[in-house]
Amino acid sequence: MAEPRVRVPSTARQGEVIEIKTLLSHPMETGHRRDVYGKLIPRQIIHTFTCTYNGTEVFRADWYPAVAANPYLAFFTVATESGRLRFEWIDDEGTVYATEAEITVV
Amino acid sequence: MRGHLCRLSLGVCAALLALHVASAGEPSPYVVEDRRSGYTYLSEDNQQLQDDDFANPGLLWVERGRELWQQIEGTAGTSCAGCHGDAATSMRGVRTRYPRFDPQGGKLINLEQQINRCRAERMHAPSYPYESDALLSLITFVALQSRGLPIDVRIDGPAQPFFAAGKVLYEQRRGQLDLACSHCHERYAGQRLRGDVISQGQINGFPIYRHTWQTLGSTHRMFAWCNTSVRAAPYPPGSDAYVNLELFVAWRGRGLPVEAPAVRR
Numbered sequence: 223m224a225e226p227r228v229r230v231p232s233t234a235r236q237g238e239v240i241e242i243k244t245l246l247s248h249p250m251e252t253g254h255r256r257d258v259y260g261k262l263i264p265r266q267i268i269h270t271f272t273c274t275y276n277g278t279e280v281f282r283a284d285w286y287p288a289v290a291a292n293p294y295l296a297f298f299t300v301a302t303e304s305g306r307l308r309f310e311w312i313d314d315e316g317t318v319y320a321t322e323a324e325i326t327v328v
Numbered sequence: 329m330r331g332h333l334c335r336l337s338l339g340v341c342a343a344l345l346a347l348h349v350a351s352a353g354e355p356s357p358y359v360v361e362d363r364r365s366g367y368t369y370l371s372e373d374n375q376q377l378q379d380d381d382f383a384n385p386g387l388l389w390v391e392r393g394r395e396l397w398q399q400i401e402g403t404a405g406t407s408c409a410g411c412h413g414d415a416a417t418s419m420r421g422v423r424t425r426y427p428r429f430d431p432q433g434g435k436l437i438n439l440e441q442q443i444n445r446c447r448a449e450r451m452h453a454p455s456y457p458y459e460s461d462a463l464l465s466l467i468t469f470v471a472l473q474s475r476g477l478p479i480d481v482r483i484d485g486p487a488q489p490f491f492a493a494g495k496v497l498y499e500q501r502r503g504q505l506d507l508a509c510s511h512c513h514e515r516y517a518g519q520r521l522r523g524d525v526i527s528q529g530q531i532n533g534f535p536i537y538r539h540t541w542q543t544l545g546s547t548h549r550m551f552a553w554c555n556t557s558v559r560a561a562p563y564p565p566g567s568d569a570y571v572n573l574e575l576f577v578a579w580r581g582r583g584l585p586v587e588a589p590a591v592r593r
Contacts, residue, residue, distance in 0.1 A: 227382065227387075291543065
């Protein structure tokens with residue numbers, strides 16, 4: 223539906239611990255629910271989230287069916303150098319939701 | 329957010345304690361006379377979730393709504409913005425006035441129906457189905473522009489008979505459990521129903537992101553949910569009965585601030 227939302231501080235001091243917040247619109251269908259005909263609704267969840275900082279992976283998460291719809295994730299990393307942070311969410315259908323954010327380290 | 333549900337009863341206790349403290353201190357915008365917004369029944373976690381414009385999942389719909397506001401559709405070649413311009417000024421206060429009496433149709437009209445009428449008459453575009461993501465996005469975006477303003481619906485003049493009809497519906501027993509809205513939300517508001525505290529059933533926060541649904545929903549979806557919970561057949565969303573009820577319930581919460589998109593359990 224909507225674009226993924228990320229919040230990264232636009233500037234940070236070198237070595238500073240920064241908080242990154244992410245939010246994505248996704249149904250996170252567990253695979254345990256049944257439709258009105260009693261048929262299982264196939265699992266359709268985001269199973270992998272990664273964050274790379276100028277090409278280096280700094281955060282990764284494996285998600286399971288207990289994660290709620292429209293998952294919100296906040297995590298911390300250390301501001302090392304100016305550049306781009308790239309965020310990727312991969313779901314069971316193979317769709318990759320991706321977005322990027324700039325950070326300036328002073 | 330499924331995890332939140334497990335902590336719900338604990339959270340409710342915490343919220344009650346917090347309420348007790350708050351009521352002694354400074355006045356809360358969420359309480360007007362004896363009317364209190366659903367916000368005051370939330371756990372502290374959920375209040376923070378609602379207050380944070382990043383984490384609040386309802387903002388996903390706001391963003392979609394902002395795009396749709398600009399999107400040119402229909403044969404008239406215009407968009408919402410084509411007539412109304414900047415929503416921040418033109419739509420400010422709109423959410424507080426709906427549902428209102430509509431002379432053209434001779435009955436009440438709510439925000440959803442107003443948007444669909446604009447689409448039909450001004451944009452010559454097809455109507456959005458009730459509860460569709462697109463319609464929810466637009467009403468959430470429009471409602472957001474009135475954030476913090478007090479609910480102020482008109483119940484006099486031509487709206488009066490519809491208000492009265494809404495009141496009758498509110499006080500009418502229905503379903504296998506033989507309960508009226510007023511039984512829970514007036515007589516027993518603030519008391520416990522199993523692990524939960526019964527709220528006053530105010531609608532100033534709608535459309536809401538509801539954890540139980542894991543998605544955003546309108547007032548009418550909530551009415552239908554309540555009806556089904558007392559084992560009554562719900563009315564279809566957008567039906568006259570529900571629009572009348574919406575006016576009565578909005579009036580019950582007169583003066584409460586628009587919170588859209590609120591987070592509820």
